[in-house]
Amino acid sequence: DSLLTKDAGPRPLELKEVFKLFQIRFNRSYWNPAEYTRRLSIFAHNLAQAQRLQQEDLGTAEFGETPFSDLTEEEFGQLYGQERSPERTPNMTKKVESNTWGES
Amino acid sequence: VPRTCDWRKAKNIISSVKNQGSCKCCWAMAAADNIQALWRIKHQQFVDVSVQELLDCERCGNGCNGGFVWDAYLTVLNNSGLASEKDYPFQGDRKPHRCLAKKYKKVAWIQDFTMLSNNEQAIAHYLAVHGPITVTINMKLLQHYQKGVIKATPSSCDPRQVDHSVLLVGFGKEKEGMQTGTVLSHSRKRRHSSPYWILKNSWGAHWGEKGYFRLYRGNNTCGVTKYPFTAQVDSPVKKARTSCPP
Numbered sequence: 001d002s003l004l005t006k007d008a009g010p011r012p013l014e015l016k017e018v019f020k021l022f023q024i025r026f027n028r029s030y031w032n033p034a035e036y037t038r039r040l041s042i043f044a045h046n047l048a049q050a051q052r053l054q055q056e057d058l059g060t061a062e063f064g065e066t067p068f069s070d071l072t073e074e075e076f077g078q079l080y081g082q083e084r085s086p087e088r089t090p091n092m093t094k095k096v097e098s099n100t101w102g103e104s
Numbered sequence: 105v106p107r108t109c110d111w112r113k114a115k116n117i118i119s120s121v122k123n124q125g126s127c128k129c130c131w132a133m134a135a136a137d138n139i140q141a142l143w144r145i146k147h148q149q150f151v152d153v154s155v156q157e158l159l160d161c162e163r164c165g166n167g168c169n170g171g172f173v174w175d176a177y178l179t180v181l182n183n184s185g186l187a188s189e190k191d192y193p194f195q196g197d198r199k200p201h202r203c204l205a206k207k208y209k210k211v212a213w214i215q216d217f218t219m220l221s222n223n224e225q226a227i228a229h230y231l232a233v234h235g236p237i238t239v240t241i242n243m244k245l246l247q248h249y250q251k252g253v254i255k256a257t258p259s260s261c262d263p264r265q266v267d268h269s270v271l272l273v274g275f276g277k278e279k280e281g282m283q284t285g286t287v288l289s290h291s292r293k294r295r296h297s298s299p300y301w302i303l304k305n306s307w308g309a310h311w312g313e314k315g316y317f318r319l320y321r322g323n324n325t326c327g328v329t330k331y332p333f334t335a336q337v338d339s340p341v342k343k344a345r346t347s348c349p350p
Contacts, residue, residue: 046247046248049248050248053245053248053260056260057254057255057256057260058255058256058257058320059252059253059254059255059298059300059320060252060253060255060278060298061245061249061250061251061252061253061254061255061318062249062250062251062252063245063248063249063250064248064250065250066247066248066249066250066311067307067310067311068247068248069247069248071247073244073247076247077243077244077267079126079128080124080128080130080243080268080307081128081170081243081267081268082128082130082131082170082171082172082240082267082268082269
């Protein structure tokens, strides 16, 4: 227990420091302590998620803190994604077939 | 198909990175970027077209609630052209505005729009010959993206669930030798060099690689080939007058 306490001790402080820097960098403020705590928790989850993506990515991408690190995945989707899913494209569109490429 | 192609290197073709802010208008920004890039290439004429006109004059008139690039092209076709960004500037708020398409002079026109083949080699060829196109991708991984080439699998980024439109401005291949990097305070070995797409986002120049990001080219990463659309730009065609009696 004492070991765990010792190890776990500095972590929240470090996270809060990182979060403070994030708030300064991206000009974020939260209107009440409950909201702050919620965003801190989301931020921590997102850093872990970024680390997971980093391990899974097969390319050279780097994942980490971004302006969206205090948003849940759902909030990010709602704020920046398209609500409607395109079920079909309009009738008037046409495909350019690959055998026409040579003409240009 | 050339080995690399980057339309950002051509002078005055790609405009500066925009920021959609709280308005969900990636579809309009991508389409506007596509139209003005093609216009600049074809006519060597520097135009900045109005994103706000696309938002206000789209069929449903609530452009900040999302849409698709073909909505933008249909709006341009219905309004017989597009005004300039200077005359009809982007507001960046979510409230609906009245369509002012008739008020301003048009600076660019399209004759048609096209969905390209979903073959990545064919897309690269079209891009190299004609200019930047729009694509719609699954944006899930972009929430945590900082830089580099994203190479995902269908399980980590579902190519069927596309929800964000951007401008495809080029492609290339990552050089060998840049294979180590420091991420989240620990370094790791990089994998082989990889071919990639260069995409222009609309989340401001401080996001990603100066507003851009790169996706692996060759495995339909995040659905990049699902909806490759482009306008066909030209000046308005005057209808031929007929003298035939009714």
